[in-house]
Amino acid sequence: MEVVFSCLSRLAGGKLWHLKYRFGGSEKLLVLGAYPQTSLTKARQKRDEAKLLLAVRTVGENFTPAKFNTWGAKALAGIGHAADTIMDRSVVLELRRKLPHEEVDRLRYAGPDLFSTLQEKLTRFANDYSEQVRRTRPPLPSCLNDRAQDNWEPLLAIAMVAGGQWLEIGTRAAVKLSGGGNPVETIGIELLADIKEIFEMNERDRISTADLIRALCDNDEKAWATYNRGNPISPRQLANKLKGYGITSTTLRFRHTGLAKGYERKQFEEAFSRYIPMEYRVLSVTA
Numbered sequence: 427m428e429v430v431f432s433c434l435s436r437l438a439g440g441k442l443w444h445l446k447y448r449f450g451g452s453e454k455l456l457v458l459g460a461y462p463q464t465s466l467t468k469a470r471q472k473r474d475e476a477k478l479l480l481a482v483r484t485v486g487e488n489f490t491p492a493k494f495n496t497w498g499a500k501a502l503a504g505i506g507h508a509a510d511t512i513m514d515r516s517v518v519l520e521l522r523r524k525l526p527h528e529e530v531d532r533l534r535y536a537g538p539d540l541f542s543t544l545q546e547k548l549t550r551f552a553n554d555y556s557e558q559v560r561r562t563r564p565p566l567p568s569c570l571n572d573r574a575q576d577n578w579e580p581l582l583a584i585a586m587v588a589g590g591q592w593l594e595i596g597t598r599a600a601v602k603l604s605g606g607g608n609p610v611e612t613i614g615i616e617l618l619a620d621i622k623e624i625f626e627m628n629e630r631d632r633i634s635t636a637d638l639i640r641a642l643c644d645n646d647e648k649a650w651a652t653y654n655r656g657n658p659i660s661p662r663q664l665a666n667k668l669k670g671y672g673i674t675s676t677t678l679r680f681r682h683t684g685l686a687k688g689y690e691r692k693q694f695e696e697a698f699s700r701y702i703p704m705e706y707r708v709l710s711v712t713a
Contacts, residue, residue, distance in 0.1 A: 443469035445476055507649075510612040514573050517581075517603060559583050564593065567601050574604040613649070617667055618694070619702050620648060625691050632678055634688035635661050661687070671697040 441461040458472040564582035566575045578600040585596035642650040653659040
């Protein structure tokens with residue numbers, strides 16, 4: 427990446443700070459802010475931050491491209507269930523509506539310098555202890571599944587380097603937030619668990635797509651009756667969810683209805699074993 431200059435340009439009657447650079451043989455332009463709202467010092471700071479966020483850095487006088495890893499934690503807020511791939515790779519903090527007597531601090535109008543002291547401390551810690559954190563292998567709670575352990579390992583490594591009670595506090599938080607309080611972790615696993623229950627209750631070795639959807643929607647406490655924007659889950663949505671587990675519908679013969687699209691129980695056995703948590707299987711059997 428060859429950085430050319432950080433300078434002012436006119437656009438629609440205004441002036442903008444921009445970063446001009448060359449990447450992969452093509453010239454690129456990145457806007458850093460408007461002038462005079464963004465000062466020269468601030469523009470230079472944003473320029474340096476932008477260079478760090480790019481996946482290729484220049485080294486030496488000849489601007490030799492060199493790859494390096496970038497990673498940044500993200501905080502995502504939303505209502506309802508996010509995509510399985512996001513939920514499975516996240517530390518989920520569930521929010522609750524506050525009671526009338528509960529008080530919270532408002533951060534709606536937080537000033538830009540409110541967190542500057544904390545930011546400086548975190549930056550100093552990262553500069554001083556990043557290599558030690560990289561080498562640290564913290565003990566991981568056995569009650570967490572493999573994905574949850576991957577999510578929590580960097581945080582527990584930081585806690586271990588921080589010393590004192592931080593590792594104990596971090597471990598308790600990991601168990602509390604990701605330790606399996608709800609055995610159904612994603613909407614896909616919930617679907618598998620509900621299908622398993624339908625097969626067991628009806629003692630069937632096969633079921634048509636129409637009958638399966640009807641059975642899924644019979645339980646008003648489940649999401650399937652309103653999954654399709656207030657309507658029952660569609661055959662296509664069902665097929666797309668199951669396809670991720672290697673399960674596809676086929677044309678089967680049924681005693682009373684003849685040929686129809688559907689599923690055989692044996693198609694689900696491996697997915698049941700791999701993806702439905704053991705504690706949920708125990709709950710479904712003893713319920």
